Amino acid sequence: MTTILIMTFTGIVLIGVLGFAGRRKPAADLSEWAVGGRNFGAVSMWFLQAGEVFTTFTFLGMAGLAFSGGVAALYALPYVPIGYMVLFFLAKRLWSLGKERGYLTQGDYLEDRYDSKLLGTVAAVLGVVFVLPYLQLQITGLGLIVQLVTGNSSSGTLSMIIGSVLVAAFVLWAGLHGVAMTSYFKDVVMLLVLGVLLVAIPSHFAGGVSAMFHRIDELHPEMLTIHAGPADQVWFTTSMLVSAIGVGLMCLPHAWPAVMSARDPKVLRRNYTWMPLYELCLLMPIIVGFAAILVLKPGSSANGILLTLSKQVLPAWATGLVVIAAIATAMVPAAGILIGISSLVARNIARVQGERTQFWINHGTVVAACGLSLLLAIFRPDLLANLLLLTYSGTVQLAPAVALGFLARRPVGKVPVLAGLFVGELAVIWLTFWNKDLAGNVNVGLIGLAANLIVLTLAAPAERLLARRTTPAPDKQVAVTA
Amino acid sequence: MRPYHLIPAVPALALAVMPFLPFVNTDGLWFGLPRMLVWGAAWCVMCTPALLLTERQMARETAESTEIADTTDTTTIAAGGTDK
Numbered sequence: 001m002t003t004i005l006i007m008t009f010t011g012i013v014l015i016g017v018l019g020f021a022g023r024r025k026p027a028a029d030l031s032e033w034a035v036g037g038r039n040f041g042a043v044s045m046w047f048l049q050a051g052e053v054f055t056t057f058t059f060l061g062m063a064g065l066a067f068s069g070g071v072a073a074l075y076a077l078p079y080v081p082i083g084y085m086v087l088f089f090l091a092k093r094l095w096s097l098g099k100e101r102g103y104l105t106q107g108d109y110l111e112d113r114y115d116s117k118l119l120g121t122v123a124a125v126l127g128v129v130f131v132l133p134y135l136q137l138q139i140t141g142l143g144l145i146v147q148l149v150t151g152n153s154s155s156g157t158l159s160m161i162i163g164s165v166l167v168a169a170f171v172l173w174a175g176l177h178g179v180a181m182t183s184y185f186k187d188v189v190m191l192l193v194l195g196v197l198l199v200a201i202p203s204h205f206a207g208g209v210s211a212m213f214h215r216i217d218e219l220h221p222e223m224l225t226i227h228a229g230p231a232d233q234v235w236f237t238t239s240m241l242v243s244a245i246g247v248g249l250m251c252l253p254h255a256w257p258a259v260m261s262a263r264d265p266k267v268l269r270r271n272y273t274w275m276p277l278y279e280l281c282l283l284m285p286i287i288v289g290f291a292a293i294l295v296l297k298p299g300s301s302a303n304g305i306l307l308t309l310s311k312q313v314l315p316a317w318a319t320g321l322v323v324i325a326a327i328a329t330a331m332v333p334a335a336g337i338l339i340g341i342s343s344l345v346a347r348n349i350a351r352v353q354g355e356r357t358q359f360w361i362n363h364g365t366v367v368a369a370c371g372l373s374l375l376l377a378i379f380r381p382d383l384l385a386n387l388l389l390l391t392y393s394g395t396v397q398l399a400p401a402v403a404l405g406f407l408a409r410r411p412v413g414k415v416p417v418l419a420g421l422f423v424g425e426l427a428v429i430w431l432t433f434w435n436k437d438l439a440g441n442v443n444v445g446l447i448g449l450a451a452n453l454i455v456l457t458l459a460a461p462a463e464r465l466l467a468r469r470t471t472p473a474p475d476k477q478v479a480v481t482a
Numbered sequence: 483m484r485p486y487h488l489i490p491a492v493p494a495l496a497l498a499v500m501p502f503l504p505f506v507n508t509d510g511l512w513f514g515l516p517r518m519l520v521w522g523a524a525w526c527v528m529c530t531p532a533l534l535l536t537e538r539q540m541a542r543e544t545a546e547s548t549e550i551a552d553t554t555d556t557t558t559i560a561a562g563g564t565d566k
Contacts, residue, residue: 071518078497078522081529085490088533210514221509224516226501233501240498269537276529283523 004149007320008327012163015331018185019170022178030359033175034104034343035261040180042267047183048176048258049271050278051332053080054190056141059285059329064302066289070223072231073286075240081276082240083247091259091268093406094250098260105340106253106398107348113405116414117351122421123398124348127253128341128369130394135341136373138334139164140381145326148304149311149319160377163331168370171335172363176261179335186328193325194284196318197310201291204313212291220293230441238443242396245449249402251395254340334370342366390432393445397424397452413467416459424452486539493528496521 027033040048058076065073087094103109106127111120142163147156170178198209206212216223226236246252250259262268285306292305300308310322346352346362401417404410428448431439439447500521501507512520 071516074500074518074522077526078494078500081526082494082497085494085529085533088490088536089487210511213511213515217509217511224509224511224518226507226518233507236501237498273530273533273537276526276533279526280523283519286519 003316004320004323005155007317008146008149008155008159008323009162011320011324011327012159012166012331014324015182015185015328016166016170019166019178019182019335020173022170022174022181026173027175027177029355030343030346030362031102031104033359033362034257034339036176036180038099038261039263040176040261040267041263042270044180045258045262045267045271046275046278047187048180048261048336049275050187051179051183051336052252052255052258053279054187054281054329055333056138056145056326056330058282059190059194059326060141060145060303060306062282063285063289063292063306064304066286067292067296067300067305068302069231070220070225070290070293072226072236073289075236076243077279077282077286079240079243080247080279082244084272084275086244086248087250088269088272090248090406091272092265094259095262095265095268103260104257105343105347106250106256106402107344109256109405110398110401111348113410114401114414114417116418119401119414119418120348121351122418123401124253124344126394126398126421126425127344128349130391131253131337131341132369132373134391135334135337135369136376136381138330138337139373139377142327142330142334143377144303145307145323145330148307149323157378159327160374163327164334164370164374167331167335167338168366171338171366171370176257176339179332179339182328182332182335186325186332189321189328190325191281193322194281194288196314197288197306197322198284200313201288201309205291205295205309209287212294216290216293223290223293232441235441235443238441238446242392242443242445242449245399246392246396246445249396249399251398251402252340252391253344253395254337257339257343258336338366338370341369390428393428393432393443393448394425396445397421397428397448399449400453400456412456412460413463415463416456419459420452420454420456423455424448427451484539484543486536486543489536489539490529490532493525493532496525496528500525 031037036044062073062076065076097103097109097113101108101112103112105124107120107124110123111117139160143156143160146159147153150156170182174181202209202212206215213224226233247255250256259268288306288309292300292309295309295312296305307319307322307326310319314322342362342365345365346358350358350361352358352361398421400420404412404417425448428444431444431447500518503521506517506521508517510517
C-alpha cells in the first residue's frame with residue numbers, strides 16, 4: 001500500500017513539474033498563452049488532440065461501461081473518427097479564419113461570423129456552464145482513483161487538493177505549452193499501462209483475450225449484442241450521432257485552443273487522417289472491462305473495475321504505474337478544460353478594455369474555476385452531476401451556428417440562430433430534468449437539435465422578410481447617403 | 483460537393499449502422515472477438531485510407547486547376563493579351 005501511495009503522489013508532482021517545464025518563462029499575452037502563438041507542429045497537435053479524447057472517462061469509464069453494458073460501450077468508438085472526418089474537410093477553412101481574424105475561442109468565432117457580441121457571450125456562458133461540471137468530473141475522478149487504490153478517503157481528498165493546485169499553477173505559468181508537455185507523458189504512460197493490462201488481466205482470469213470472449217459467449221451471450229433495454233440500438237446510434245456532431249462541429253469550447261494553435265492546416269488534416277487509428281486504443285479498456293464480467297459480481301462499482309482488477313493481478317509497483325496513468329488522464333484534460341473556460345470568460349464574457357486586463361481576468365478565472373471545481377468535488381460532489389448530463393447534449397445545440405458560420409455567405413442572421421439555440425437548450429433541459437420518459441432512449445441532444453433547426457428554418461425567412469420591409473428602397477438609400 | 487467527399491462517407495456509414503446489421507449485432511465471435519468489436523475496429527482502420535485517398539484526389543484537382551490557370555496565362559501573354 002505504501003508503495004502505491006508513494007508512487008501516486010510522486011506521479012501527481014511529476015505531472016505538475018512537466019507542466020511547468022512546458023515554458024521557460026511565462027507567456028506575455030493571451031494569444032501566446034492560450035494558443036501557443038499558433039506555432040504547434042504535428043507531434044504537439046497530435047498529443048493535444050489525443051489529450052482531449054483520452055480522459056478519466058476513457059480510462060476508467062469505458063472499462064466500467066463494458067462491464068455493465070457489454071458491447072454497448074462501443075458507442076464511444078466510432079464518434080471520434082466520424083467527427084474527425086468532418087473536421088478533415090473543415091480544417092483549412094477553420095484554421096484560415098482563425099488566423100486571419102485572430103480567434104482564440106469558440107465565442108470569438110461566433111461573434112465575428114454573425115457580427116453579434118450577444119451571440120458570442122451567450123455561447124461563452126453556455127460553454128462555461130456545460131463544461132465546468134466536466135472539469136469537476138476530472139478532479140472528482142482523481143480523488144476516486146486514489147481512494148480506490150489506497151482505501152483511504154483522506155488520501156483521495158489530499159490528492160484532489162495537490163492535483164488541482166499543481167494543475168492551476170502550471171496552467172497559469174505555461175498555458176497550452178504546459179498542456180502539450182504533460183500530454184506527451186500522459187499518452188506514453190497510458191498506452192504502456194493499457195498494453196500491459198490488455199495482456200495481463202485476460203490471461204490471468206481466462207487464459208487470454210480469445211479464451212475470455214469464448215467464455216463470455218457461452219455464459220453471457222447478451223453482453224455481445226446491442227439488445228432491448230436502456231442501452232438499445234436507438235440509444236447507441238443517437239448517442240453516437242450527438243457525440244460525432246459535437247466533435248465534428250467543434251461544439252465543445254475547450255477543443256478550440258488546440259485547433260487554433262496549429263502551425264498550418266496541413267498539420268490538422270494529417271492528424272485528422274491518422275487519428276482514427278489511434279482511436280483503436282479505446283478498445284483496450286473495453287476489453288479489460290469484459291474480463292470483469294467473468295470475475296466480479298454484477299452490480300459491483302463499475303468505475304473502479306479497472307483498478308480493482310489491476311490490484312488483483314499486478315504487483316504493487318505496477319499498480320502504482322496504473323494509478324499514475326489514471327491520474328494523468330484526469331490532470332491533463334483538466335488543464336485543457338481550464339484554458340478553454342478561462343479564455344471564454346476573458347474574451348467573450350468579461351469584455352474589458354486593454355490586453356493586460358484581459359490577461360489578468362483570464363488568469364483569475366483559471367484560479368476561480370479550478371478552486372470552485374475543487375470545493376464542489378470535496379464538499380458537494382453531486383451538485384453539478386445533473387449539469388454533466390447536459391455537457392454534450394447542451395453544447396451540441398451550437399452545431400447549427402458553427403456549421404453555418406463556415407459558409408462564405410452567411411444564409412441566416414443572429415436572431416434565427418439565437419432563437420434556435422434558445423429553443424434547443426430549453427428542449428434539452430426540459431427532457432433531461434422534467435419529462436425524462438418522453439424521449440425514451442433517444443439522446444435528448446438530438447431532439448433539442450431537431451427543435452433548434454425547425455425554429456432556425458422558420459425564423460430565417462421571417463428575418464429576411466422583416467429586413468426587406470425595414471430597409472429603405474434603393475432610390476431612398478441614395479437620397480439618404482447623398 | 484465533389485465525388486471525393488463521398489469516399490469517407492463509406493466507413494462513416496458502416497460505423498453508424500453497426501448495431502442494425504443482423505450479422506454484426508449478434509452473439510458469436512469473429513477471430514475470437516465480439517463481432518461488433520471486429521466490425522467497429524475494421525471500419526475505424528478504413529477511415530485513414532479513405533481520408534488519404536480523398537486528400538490525393540483533392541491535391542490532384544488543385545494541381546489540375548493550377549495547370550489550367552497557368553496555360554490560360556501563357557496563352558494570353560503569347561497572344562499579346564491584356565497585359566499590354
